[in-house]
Amino acid sequence: MMDKVAAGFVSAYGSPPEFIVKAPGRLNIIGEHIDYCGFGVLPMAASQAMYIACGFQETAGGAETAETETAFLQVTHLQPTQFPPLRANTETDMRIQEKHVWTNYVVAAFLGLRDEVQKGEVTWNLAGKRGLCLFVDGDVPMAAGLSSSSAMVVASAMSFAASLGLSPVWSRKELAEICAVAERYVGTSGGGMDQAAILLSKNGACQKIDFRPSLSCRPVPLPPEVSFVVANSCVEAPKASHAATHYNKRVFECRLAAFLLHRELLPSHEPIGREALPAYTLAELLETVAAQRGCGIEEAREAAVQLCCSASAAGGKVVPLADMSKAEVEKALPQGYLEALASSRIGPEVWKRNFNFSPRKRALHVLTESARVDDFIRVCEDLASGDGGGTKGTREEKLQQLGGLVNGSDESLHNLFECGCAELKELTDICRATEGVLGSRLTGAGWGGCTVSLVMRDRVGSVIDSVTSRYYEKPRTPPLWVSDDLGTYLFEASPSSGASIFIPNPAQRAWTSTEWLDKVPN
Numbered sequence: 001m002m003d004k005v006a007a008g009f010v011s012a013y014g015s016p017p018e019f020i021v022k023a024p025g026r027l028n029i030i031g032e033h034i035d036y037c038g039f040g041v042l043p044m045a046a047s048q049a050m051y052i053a054c055g056f057q058e059t060a061g062g063a064e065t066a067e068t069e070t071a072f073l074q075v076t077h078l079q080p081t082q083f084p085p086l087r088a089n090t091e092t093d094m095r096i097q098e099k100h101v102w103t104n105y106v107v108a109a110f111l112g113l114r115d116e117v118q119k120g121e122v123t124w125n126l127a128g129k130r131g132l133c134l135f136v137d138g139d140v141p142m143a144a145g146l147s148s149s150s151a152m153v154v155a156s157a158m159s160f161a162a163s164l165g166l167s168p169v170w171s172r173k174e175l176a177e178i179c180a181v182a183e184r185y186v187g188t189s190g191g192g193m194d195q196a197a198i199l200l201s202k203n204g205a206c207q208k209i210d211f212r213p214s215l216s217c218r219p220v221p222l223p224p225e226v227s228f229v230v231a232n233s234c235v236e237a238p239k240a241s242h243a244a245t246h247y248n249k250r251v252f253e254c255r256l257a258a259f260l261l262h263r264e265l266l267p268s269h270e271p272i273g274r275e276a277l278p279a280y281t282l283a284e285l286l287e288t289v290a291a292q293r294g295c296g297i298e299e300a301r302e303a304a305v306q307l308c309c310s311a312s313a314a315g316g317k318v319v320p321l322a323d324m325s326k327a328e329v330e331k332a333l334p335q336g337y338l339e340a341l342a343s344s345r346i347g348p349e350v351w352k353r354n355f356n357f358s359p360r361k362r363a364l365h366v367l368t369e370s371a372r373v374d375d376f377i378r379v380c381e382d383l384a385s386g387d388g389g390g391t392k393g394t395r396e397e398k399l400q401q402l403g404g405l406v407n408g409s410d411e412s413l414h415n416l417f418e419c420g421c422a423e424l425k426e427l428t429d430i431c432r433a434t435e436g437v438l439g440s441r442l443t444g445a446g447w448g449g450c451t452v453s454l455v456m457r458d459r460v461g462s463v464i465d466s467v468t469s470r471y472y473e474k475p476r477t478p479p480l481w482v483s484d485d486l487g488t489y490l491f492e493a494s495p496s497s498g499a500s501i502f503i504p505n506p507a508q509r510a511w512t513s514t515e516w517l518d519k520v521p522n
Helices: 002-013 104-118 148-163 172-186 193-200 247-265 282-293 297-309 326-332 337-342 347-353 359-385 395-415 422-432 457-472
Strands: 019-030 042-056 073-077 086-088 132-138 206-210 216-220 226-232 437-443 450-456 490-493 500-505 510-513
Touching (some): 002 132, 002 510, 019 148, 019 193, 019 395, 019 437, 019 450, 042 193, 042 490, 104 148, 104 172, 148 193, 172 193, 206 359, 226 437, 247 282, 247 297, 247 359, 282 297, 282 359, 297 359, 359 395, 395 437, 395 450, 422 437, 422 450, 422 457
Parallel strands (some): 073 132
Antiparallel strands (some): 019 042, 019 500, 226 490, 437 450, 500 510
């Protein structure tokens, strides 16, 4: 792939690139839609990646005109018809387009770095900088829940940082946090899992990523007898273009749930301030409940879960069983609080385009999903220790427990978070009915995209054959469109390493990974 991208750069710009950035996609094993609520997740870096070849073009000689001047930035994709190029004559032309285009992710990365520079802790000198050229390709499926968008942001940020004199000034963790904020320029309000997985992952293990009290990451051993099979439903799920009615609406509902549950669980505690409301998470709620009641996080979580499950416990008013209409939300929030929530970065569009909200359902998924992440890791670590650990059962029974947690996540995503679709349900049903599959769930934001299945390693081939015949080759009207390379839709996934920069090694006629991102310790 790197040789292909390098050749594309030469074809587009007339000279070889100085370096190539590789940023992998992200496969989330368990812990969906909970990172932006402050809870830990368990993803891994995928083997598929986005690649950006970077270099500078010679500036035009003599007097320049609008037609001949060397641009500040040019971005070209291997498939320019599907992904139109970007030309920015100066840095002031780096603006997010109102109509969603793929180069918005490149621009978002630049704007995120610019924001960091403007804080005054680091500097860059753009004066006279011209001719930066990027050539892009990749094999991360688009709009499939494998985070091609975040891989694009990370790869772009690394390209800019390395090209414009910002290296090395940030650690991998710091760059992950910068990229998470930067991607919000595109319009989605993610929590940081994708960028952290892309930058912090290590080969051969999933990563437990936590966000409180600060970003941290540690490897989690996987049982050697299991693997993962990813299946693309072929239903595209573009997160940014439908954000107000899908992804961002869920963020809004979770913030609303955190306020309502706080008021009910801590009636005598100081209320959340209006200014803090748009950022108040369910994880912060549990920490506050635990501190005020003198209990552990698990006990605080159980109290919140019980409240979500029972309308009578809330008097039928605060967290009702049914959806809340706009009028009910307005009635439930004190004066000024709705304005604070609705005027946040995502608030105006979410409030304008939706008429009902389901904070109870969303909170119940988030709370139980966070517990499933903890349980999944506990079982994995018990299996790795071999001494029984803190979970009961034989090794086979513990593997079944892992599958049950994966299935429980999927059920919650479909029924409580309501981010599934018929095709994802069909795929997980097929997988669960296939011998050797322990569990199957949608992965990524949902509403389309991929499933991930926990599979006995010695049954991977037969599982892929079963899914091929029962899903991809099934007669349909209209027919399911897939390319000749079915392996891009259905494949075994293994944990890969995080993003890196590669430089040419003429002696070996290859590209060599650098330690550019590892010069600043985490």
